[in-house]
Amino acid sequence: MTTKLDLTRRALIGSTAAAIAMPSIARAQNPAEVKVGLIVPMSGLYARPSSVMRMGAEIGIDDINAAGGIKSLGGAKLKLVLIDCGDTVEKAKNAAQRMVAQETDLVAATGAYLSSFTLAVTEVTERAKLPVLTLSYSDLITDRGYKYIFQTAATASSQSEQGLPELMKLAESASGKKPKTVAIVMDNTATSVATAKALKEKLFPQLGLQLVVDEVWTPPLSDATPLIQKVRAARPDLLFAMPNAVSDAKLLVEKMNEFGLGQGRIPTISFSITIAEPDVLQSVKPEVLQGVMTVVANWGFKGHETLIAEVKKRYNEPWATQNVISTYGDMWLMAAALEKAGKADKDAVAEALRTMDGGPAKFYPGGQLKFDDKGRRVGAGVTIVQWQNGTPVTVFPKEIAVAEPFWPKRG
């Protein structure tokens, strides 16, 4: 009973607070502060990537404010509201409900790392008419016909469609011959399954690739030996390794090295940022990773030098992953939408995002700051990242690459 009474009391306080807050909304002509949200899993299994997203958001807010805030709102400053969406779908849904019920003056938000969480969060925000930006890939997020979701990353299916032909070109130009056989070792998470489906059903036949090994595991991987043995026996021209847990990634590359397949003996390509996370280096030597490539929605690229330096200085992060860059970019995108909307109102911001035509994107690869009817960023591209001398660097697309790709020589 106490809990329930407590709940009502809290509810009353909440509504009183909202009532007090009313006048400030009324003088929205010149607000001192405009709140934007970051709703990510700060606790649990996905805490690490989320903390990186937070870095990007914090630097972004500081940079925007330092540059004079939102000019069309009289130089109003942005303020970040951080919401932990936990490590389950239910917690994400609860957190989103809390966000829209308690943080009523939010004008936009970004989140929620894992696509399952983003799906749950945006079910709530869609009904509350709060615009949400996301770096999640899942096609489903923008297949629901929702009006308040804006996907800045290329969708999972689009990523493999864009990335694989580029990889093939790269292989052909570097080694002089076209790859013919391919092996897949992957976990069974939603992202991997969606990517593999696109590869197997569409891309392999198109590109004339023959699948010689197809192995799936449920994370966490306990022993990579049988997987790598099969790969060694088949000796494919390409290996698609798709882990989504850092520990699985470590096991795979170490085992490959142990079997003499590492360092590019079999060119290895991934489709997530896991294999390029700084954590991987904690137990794997940089030489082992040399040449490993991954196709990702975003990465630190040409023009991000000051941001990358700032991330290193403030948070001691060795390089900037998709999570930093995209979230930093999201802050600028929200600021641009606020400038355009001219008022600190979530519906106006949503409308500004829908009608925005902001030219070439600076913090997302390819395309423009413009969204189609589904809420997908027009022309959203991918980056190909390669481990070179202990750092994963962007090697594709050429315009934004910071290093030349090399195709590992088969021994």
Add this chain to the structure above:
Amino acid sequence: MTALKKTLPIVLFALAYAVIAMLVTNSYYQLMLTLVLVWAIFGLSWNVLSGYTGLVSFGHAAFFGIGAYTTVLGQIHFGLTPWITIPIAAVLGGIAGLMVGFPTFRLRGHYFALAMLAYPLALLYVFEWLGYQELTIPMRRDAPLAFMQFEDPRAYTMIALAMLIGTVLITRMIEQSRFGRALLAIKQNEAAAEAAGIDTLRWKLRAITVSGAIAGMVGAFYTVVLLVVTPPSVFGMLVSAQALTVTMFGGIGTVWGPVIGAVILIPISEILHAELGAKIPGIQGVIFGLAIVAVILLAPEGLYWRLRDAWRGRKRDSSPVPPADVLADGEPRGTQDGFASSEPGLRPAPQDERAGSGRDVSRETILSVQGISKTFGGLKAVQNVSFDVKKGEILGIIGPNGAGKTTLFNLLNGFLAPDEGKVMLDGRDMIGKRPHALCAAGVGRTFQVMRPFLRMSVEENVLTGAFVHAATDAEALRRAKEAVATVGLADVADRLGGELTTKQLRLMELARALAGQPRILLLDETLAGLGHGEVGDVLAVIRKLAATGITIMIIEHTMGAMVQLVDRFVVLDHGMVLVEGEPHSVTKDPRVIEAYLGKKWSTHADA
């Protein structure tokens, strides 16, 4: 009147909850109010099976997830509204329960719990393999009401509340009826329950079906609230654990347990998450975990029982009669009678107390044991044993430890099937019948190790045995009352099982067997553990039963007490019948003395 008294708290709770829910306008708090009910219902579902039968299920997420996917797939592929798919989910959950229960009930204890764990985990992978990693319920802006997509979140709380009330009423009905009694009896001692005439497998299957149906229903509704379904969010280990947590925290085996657990735990967990999650990520889990550990340590069976015991204790303390006096049954110990019965060897019991007198022992054979044998590996526990039991007689089965007495009883009431031989009851072969069937045929029994239902009153304890021949619950209650009166426990009929003395417990066991109206009663060491004065009281009750025409077979070590009671002895040694006959001759038989005391004494007796 009692029905009203018992329903009143539910009605008050529902009204209070509804009023609070109507007052809350904040959509987040409203969501919490809905989820509290969802997890309370899921806890109740778990409780129906595991709380009452004691068979712990770690796999209730299987039914929950089936319900969840029924709703989401129903709407995606067939355009079905949750109004239709929620009842369908309940049916599918029930069917799943039956399918899971049938093979899994072969296992007991930890093995059952672990086997149950496998079902949701397997289903999780199946649904991932099917490509259902992430599904969302399509938004129906055109017909929100028809698809349970309400603008006002209070509607969800009201639906959940209706489902909770329904579930509570179903649980209450189960609890109050023979269904619930059967499950409780299974929880205490499945063997004893079988012996009391309960078809344990059938009741367990019914329980898991009801439980699965409720879980399927609430899983389906959960999806409507959450809108997104992923295999881990409905089949995950945490989902099964949630049912256990709320129930164990609130109280196992009671309607209120899961409700209390959910009302306290769900908001606390969420408040911790909201207040601390973004500040010290992860600390909420630590605090929540510690809180649960603390409560489980302080109240192992849950808050409800702890509070109820405290409440009962206070009421008792303030009552005028100190409980110690009542517990001692108001009878002074060490009476003349008690002295006499405790030392029967010294003073021959008066002739009129002899069992044989004043009763008709018919010529007619009620039970005929014909050459039965049972071996366990190399041990011949019972070998070629034959004897007849006459209608109305008291037959004593004696023999030294390990002579095969209890094994013989287990063969007679169907716990064990003999390797050879026949057991004829009224001329019909009873071999291969399950214990509950034998009980229905008139074979009742008590156990060497008593298994009273500690939290049930004497009358309720006895009631579990009364359903065998009772057509209605009322009739069973009447028979239970009669049995309690017959054994002389009418004064303490409302006392809890846990508060009784050994003698009262023995009498209660006797009454429980008696309530099933047996024609033949197997008593396994009914006098064991009784004090000197108490043996005589129990013997008096047994005589009284015999006087009503019930045939009695009794196992005892203590010859002294038996000599006064029985009409005839069958002496077993090394699984074989050593001697059969009148008490007078048997006690003097050198073979018997040798079996009990060794060769030295038998020669001594001869001399």
